[in-house]
Amino acid sequence: MAPSEPPRAANPPSTPTLRPEKLDITISLSPPIRHIVTPPATPEPHPESLSPVPLRYPDTLGTLIEIRDTEAKGLGVFALHEIEAGNVLLCEAPIVTLVDTGSRADPLDVAVNSLSPSRKASFLSLHHFSRNKNESVSRSIVYSNGYSIKNDLATGVFETASRINHSCVPNSHYLWKDGIGRMVFWNRFKLLEGEEVTVDYGHKKKYLEKIYGFECQCGGCTDSGLHARSSSGNESGGVEDMRSLDDVIHESLNEEKGSI
């Protein structure tokens, strides 16, 4: 999978308010939407607490989006309720980042083996497809779920984002934000309650089959290739959009300085 792009936004974000028991964050593109992010009732046990960086911040999983079964595409990501266009759906750090170092030790094994038990289980639970029987499961997972990040110098595999399915007419876009080390996803159109969140993996239908081993079931394929990369990679929908996204992300994160 290749990756990224920016949102349509104009309004400055409103100020987030912090309360000890509840993080109440407003991410506004246009119009504003309120995300109530409640910390987990039971904190993760010891090995997890060694990892201070939350994968999703703010955590929209369970408040704005959810992962569940699709009819024909395995798992997918869905809107939990109606979401106006131009909202940040997900702002997620990779669970595994693969940077080829040239070292003899496979950097992927090093990265996977250094994960906490629950993050390792999340990684290993991801969908994987391989045409090469000598390929390790971890490699197949990276090739089936990885987004190109850091100006194509690395690949990131994500706990939630790697559950987002492809559509030739996607309703969402994404962009890697190096400054915060996260991939940001936002919806281009209003999403209805229960609507699946989709992005463009950046390949024509026949290459989706060749590279990822699936026949696209999105129902909107034209195979013209015109849409290809429209929501992926490091492309942008315009400097103005990108600046707005930066403002939104940084203002909400600055309020929480130190927690990422």
Ligand SMILES: C[S@@+](CC[C@H](N)C(=O)[O-])C[C@H]1O[C@@H](n2cnc3c(N)ncnc32)[C@H](O)[C@@H]1O
């Ligand atoms: C990155 S994963 C997406 C999440 C995956 N559905 C799961 O269950 O974890 C990519 C895989 O999802 C499935 N998939 C994604 N988009 C699809 C589509 N438009 N049509 C059919 N299958 C799709 C394919 O099996 C593909 O290899």
